[in-house]
Amino acid sequence: MLQIRFLSRIQCCGIRGFITGMLLLSAVRLGAQTDVGKFKVPDIDENGVMVSLMTGESARMYPQKPMEITRLTMEFYEEDGETVKLKITSPFCNYDSRTNSATSEEKVKIEGPQYTITGEGYVFEATYSRLEIQNNVKVLLKNLNLKTAHSGKVTP
Numbered sequence: 001m002l003q004i005r006f007l008s009r010i011q012c013c014g015i016r017g018f019i020t021g022m023l024l025l026s027a028v029r030l031g032a033q034t035d036v037g038k039f040k041v042p043d044i045d046e047n048g049v050m051v052s053l054m055t056g057e058s059a060r061m062y063p064q065k066p067m068e069i070t071r072l073t074m075e076f077y078e079e080d081g082e083t084v085k086l087k088i089t090s091p092f093c094n095y096d097s098r099t100n101s102a103t104s105e106e107k108v109k110i111e112g113p114q115y116t117i118t119g120e121g122y123v124f125e126a127t128y129s130r131l132e133i134q135n136n137v138k139v140l141l142k143n144l145n146l147k148t149a150h151s152g153k154v155t156p
Contacts, residue, residue, distance in 0.1 A: 049081035066096040100126045
């Protein structure tokens, strides 16, 4: 049963699914938690282009439970596979490879070329490219070159 799900994860999630599956398989075989130091998990498309990169300071994996990731960073790349278009960082999260989602009560920071979003507590559903921040959300917009709205009234 585990191998069937493991193989389907490889097909659906590319290299990220493969590496996560290998680490989870090790944890299941040991029947205990598995600790991993610094790690990098690239997601590479069928043309060999980097789509995203997930890194962390450490990960703790358990059989049948989401893994705990410390100092999570996720970078999403432009079509060139080199230019970062979006970066998400958080000091801690629980990552569930079965649902391809991350949750946390900790801080989160999202950086794009023209904005920075911060908050506390989040749910990230990678399958749907959806991130919901639950508390203390702040948005900083940069370099928008906005012009003042004109009401049409002339002031003497």
